[in-house]
Amino acid sequence: MHNAVTAVIQDSTGLIWVGTRGGLNRFDGYSFKAYKNNNDKFGSLGNDVINCIAEDKNRMIWIATGKGIFKYNLYKEVLTELETVPKEYTNNIVIDKDNNLWFLIQFSLYKYIQAENRVEDLKTKASYIALDSNMNLWMGDNDGNIHIYNPKKKPAARIRIINKNLPANARSISKIYPLIHWFKTVSFDIN
Numbered sequence: 001m002h003n004a005v006t007a008v009i010q011d012s013t014g015l016i017w018v019g020t021r022g023g024l025n026r027f028d029g030y031s032f033k034a035y036k037n038n039n040d041k042f043g044s045l046g047n048d049v050i051n052c053i054a055e056d057k058n059r060m061i062w063i064a065t066g067k068g069i070f071k072y073n074l075y076k077e078v079l080t081e082l083e084t085v086p087k088e089y090t091n092n093i094v095i096d097k098d099n100n101l102w103f104l105i106q107f108s109l110y111k112y113i114q115a116e117n118r119v120e121d122l123k124t125k126a127s128y129i130a131l132d133s134n135m136n137l138w139m140g141d142n143d144g145n146i147h148i149y150n151p152k153k154k155p156a157a158r159i160r161i162i163n164k165n166l167p168a169n170a171r172s173i174s175k176i177y178p179l180i181h182w183f184k185t186v187s188f189d190i191n
């Protein structure tokens with residue numbers, strides 16, 4: 001396994017997936033299995049630079065790489081390329097409640113609608129995306145701003161979270177952690 005870890009998830013079956021700059025690794029609690037680029041051989045990973053890993057509702061593992069997106073079918077134990085997207089640097093994947101994939105390729109937002117096997121280029125620039133518990137898509141940009149993406153409304157106001165006084169190369173948003181509604185309203189009866 002490569003020592004530059006870029007992504008880690010535990011899937012719904014308990015397997016640990018580790019993405020590195022040298023490939024994809026799966027840990028079952030006892031041993032690691034490595035998945036690597038094998039010169040575009042069917043069933044192999046098409047690129048060893050792993051940037052993000054996500055699991056959908058059907059227990060499919062989606063891998064964002066330096067050259068596109070790949071899906072690992074846990075039942076068939078095979079990797080396939082999502083051929084409808086550009087084979088370019090993909091740095092982020094999130095999956096919404098409808099099992100659609102939202103991702104960034106070359107810092108442009110795309111949406112893959114699984115039920116229709118269709119990809120939409122949303123022609124929106126971002127440096128990072130995240131979904132909150134209400135399925136709002138949060139977007140960060142390369143100038144230190146965040147906002148919520150809503151395709152039905154005109155662009156939302158951007159909120160600056162990184163001061164403009166910093167050099168331009170230090171203002172890119174590289175992670176967003178939306179608040180999760182973990183608390184419930186509690187009422188007390190005081191006698």
